[in-house]
Amino acid sequence: MKNFSGRALFLDRADINTDEIIPARYLTEVSKTALKPYLLEGLKLERFDPKVDLDNKKVIITRDNFGCGSSREHAAWALEVNGINLVIAESFARIFKQNMFNCGMLAVEMPVKTIDYLFSMRGNGCIVIKTDFIKSVFLVKIKNQKEELDFSISGFNRALINAGGWVEYADLNY
């Protein structure tokens, strides 16, 4: 199973699309690792510089409809090869979300007020998310403050993560 824990990067905008996560000019690559330097290169966000802000981040926390647009799984891969296997958002676009689970990655939807709360805490310092996948709990840590947040994902998506991805799951079952 992949690592779903680490320091969080906050992306404060709805509808961040797959062109912003990985621009089409990099779709000419035929390996996942080649995408590593280009993650979020297309994202124009105030005070956001992917070269600086991605450093040592393992979790993304963001708003509504993350990953909309193109079906390119390169968007999930660009996260994966940067060690980011967990995205927490208000909601996801369908294909992007399925791509994440298909790759054994974790895409978790949280209510708006929980996301707002997480965003409100980020001024207090670096936020670290520690994921207990079996118990479905995020342990959110800022400095000395700790808090537990329950999350839920569908049984099918949980099975995909346990199997290691959709190829593995389908191979076992179909």
Place this chain on the structure above:
Amino acid sequence: MGKTIAEKIFDAHFVDKPADDINVIRLDAVFCHEITTPVAINDLVKRNKDKVFDPEKIKAVIDHVTPAKDSKTALQGKILRKWAARHNIVDFFDIGRNGICHAIFPEKGFVRPGSTIIMGDSHTCTYGAFGAFAAGVGTTDLEVGILKGVCAFKHPETIKVIISGTMQSGVFAKDVILSIIERIGVNGATNKVIEFTGPVVDSMSMEERMTICNMAVEAGGTCGICYPDMATVEYLWEFIKDKYSTKKTALNLFMQLVSDCDAKYDIVINHDITHLTPQITDGYKPDNVKPVSEMEGIKVDQVYIGSCTNGRIEDLRVAARVLEGKQISSLVRGIVSPATPKVYSMALDEKILKIFLDAGFCITNPTCGACLGMSNGVLAEGEVCVATTNRNFNGRMGKNSMLHLASPATAAATAIAGHITNSKLFVADNK
């Protein structure tokens, strides 16, 4: 309780229900192109599973960057080409015979009412125009589709959009779908099927229905879908005539797919287009839509006519009607990309290409090209383009450029004027 067309298709293709809300369905076709398929092919090889579930049900095309523009895109083409050859995938379309996937596959008769199709391309929803369930997927779903012929989907909750009224002169399918996306929003249909019905859809050609269904994903929809009718049968007849004794027989069979009158919908939207004027997007989201008149005067550097949304023969005919006898502005670069060799050939025969040439347009080979900023018309920073494509995200056609989505008529008129404007086909006296 009755069923929607998508539910009927799911029932007919049922394989497994691994969870309450998940259906694994059997696929009638898996379509492939050179951008999203090579990674799946490489992964299958690496897993020692380099097989295909059925070579006749897999169709492949090189369309996104063709001819190859560099070594990397040449390699993508090479991987797809060699894979198609070693698995005896007969329906593989390479340079000279290739066109944009969502235009060429329907044109070849590969999309049938009631079938299930996936492709590693978000605009796969286009095929719903034929009453098929067709969804864009990522590379892993594609990989499993290639290997096993199955895919998992949530239960297809459906939004029904009833399009009624009279389409005014100079208003086209593109304007209709832009107005619907504005209404639903970019994520209003996430995880849902959008059924496009009503008298306006009934009177639309298959090309117009494809334009409508093509953009369902811009509202987040899994698939756009229209009911099959006589227009569907007529379009497909040359491919299905050996299978059905008469067109009526085929129609009767296809009609069984039509949603039951007591089918359950998530939402039903009545969309009257009588007062709809030509529409255009502003900004970087496809639901940010305005009447062209409100954007009038904005200067453009490029006009692009093509793509899986509006690169078919009807689109070229409309643009040619606007362009005939005119020259485009010397400040505008005009690019037209007929979607398939057949479209290209028809446009040649109908002297449409001559009109484009005389107007000052550059005619490219059939390709996705500039639509996703990969080749054939990428914009420089700060440039503005009016395009008949489907997605106006920041950087889509080139880093830090601006893209306005519109109909072929609006695009052609804009090319002549040098700034955004309504076409002469639109007569605004009926408001």
